[in-house]
Amino acid sequence: MASLTIIDIAKICGVGVTTVSRAINNHPDISEETKAMIMKVVKENNYVPNNSARNLKRTDSKTIAVLIKGMNNPFFIKMIDLFEKGIQKKKYSFILHRVDEHQDEIDVANELVKEKKLKGIIFLGGYLSHSKEKLEQLMVPYVLCTVGLSSEFDNYNYSYVSIDDYAESYKMVDYLCKLGHKRIAIISASMRDRSIGQLRYLGYKQALEDHGIALDEQLIRPMKEHLESYSMENGYAVTKEMIDEGVEFTAIFAISDSMAIGASKALLEAGRMIPDHCSVAGFDGLDMAYYYHPSITTIKQPISEIAEEAIRILFDLIHKKTTHVQKKFPAELIERASTGTMK
């Protein structure tokens, strides 16, 4: 059964295609009764308009796309909800599009812009490593949201919203130092990372330096590349390895809550108490950090603020109320049961 087109419906109803189109799209210039009649036929025959044809014909379209890279990040899931609600509130429709690990998000974006006649884009996650030229290919307003950015990008002309990963990481390590810890291990990203992983590592490094603590290679532990990045499993593996090697440390700073939980598990399993034998700190402020036992000290990202601001900026860009805004939100260090003073 070949599927129905608007022409079929028009024939069945004995009207012109325009009239059917008007009925479907709630146009004003149509009498209530013909509209009702047409809609009845549409329902009965289960007619669904072809979006490709629609998009092809359309010029505008009031839709915003959120491009997400790295869906395994539970952090993003919440954000997606916020985006959806925020965008719907503006009477725009919302498309979520997942970008593959090895895909180029700019290319994907350009494809979508043409296909869906997008009004704006929000990039969520991923590591933006594009040249200025590449970014300028995007002919539609966009906002980078918690996208890892090398500092070299700071002078580019684009908008972004995120936290200051360097400063927040510094804040956490500074806090641990002030608790009296001197041997603070970090579960970091790969040393090749040029994104948030690097920034968080640099914050760690600087804080130690400012406290007069020498960097110890043994305590710098990049996550395992063969395991899922930022996962509990990874935090567990790295910590277990440290323990097995007999490395001494009194605190672990994991650059994500998930890894902090994995680290905690490894410690507890080895019979070490948290925080009596070892303090554990995470990053992100996920629910699970709170519900873990002991509750994990973390840096809580202001998710709602970030999402709302991203939407605000995007719509300002769309309405040409602004050029570019680069905003870093302060995050909160939440002291919980997993960290304590060094005895």
Place this chain on the structure above:
Amino acid sequence: MASLTIIDIAKICGVGVTTVSRAINNHPDISEETKAMIMKVVKENNYVPNNSARNLKRTDSKTIAVLIKGMNNPFFIKMIDLFEKGIQKKKYSFILHRVDEHQDEIDVANELVKEKKLKGIIFLGGYLSHSKEKLEQLMVPYVLCTVGLSSEFDNYNYSYVSIDDYAESYKMVDYLCKLGHKRIAIISASMRDRSIGQLRYLGYKQALEDHGIALDEQLIRPMKEHLESYSMENGYAVTKEMIDEGVEFTAIFAISDSMAIGASKALLEAGRMIPDHCSVAGFDGLDMAYYYHPSITTIKQPISEIAEEAIRILFDLIHKKTTHVQKKFPAELIERASTGTMK
């Protein structure tokens, strides 16, 4: 700047549009050199074909869509990865589409089928409560994957892959009973639930009955409707309420791992030891159940098997190698530290 079309490229290259199309789509009937020349121009001008126009014209398309309802379920995230890999391995392309809570997944599916010329669909999550007629509207092979199904659906003609929620729930409660527990609380879904929530509840009920334990209304605790369903927060709230009310129980069976973790937190916070004072059991087999301390006893869903089988069935349907397959996988009860014998 109006964006380029295939005609512009053809003009620039001094060739016909057909030739450009052939170059872009790797058609055989084109000389290597003209192809190279065209591709060069395409790159230089940053031309991106319009997918709407493509889809409109195309007849086939080798693409499979995964429709997901309820993205907050961490369980699904893993599955999506498996689907993507499996579908790519079959040389099909993969579309992930999120279905809104209040949207009808069948309607959404039909829209996508028309728009993208889908070859098949996998429904992930959600509660299928459609009439037979509605399901039959789908003119494309599809597989329901861990979609909650009322038992009344059993005779319908469709394919699905999942675990036997009733039997697995029974297994867990039976296990708790055999540990000597008599006052087993359940953190269940809403009593209006007609999906997995209901099945898991019925398993609980039957197991108690078979052990000669009377149902106690005080121990049946539907999750809070004003909180996110199946969330840690919800498990926490429900358990805290039970504790505050002074209800007596020696075990809690939460119908999701997340809620089990929330429940554990409430218990530990109240000074109750797990499992000495109270056993806790979850459902799903998420990583976090293992990494929680104490590790939580759970029913582990065979995610990979489910995903692989779903793909296998879908492609069999596409190639007409089968009619309908309804497969329930056995899940594994993993005994961990959160459950113990009743003293």
Place this chain on the structure above:
DNA sequence: TTGTATGCGTTATCAC
């Protein structure tokens, strides 16, 4: 209030 005709950007058909 309704219908007819055109074009959106691409691919498929067919002729060269």
Place this chain on the structure above:
DNA sequence: GTGATAACGCATACAA
């Protein structure tokens, strides 16, 4: 190996 042209299904300017 290449190019002109007709669809694909819809929305819209314009005519009625």
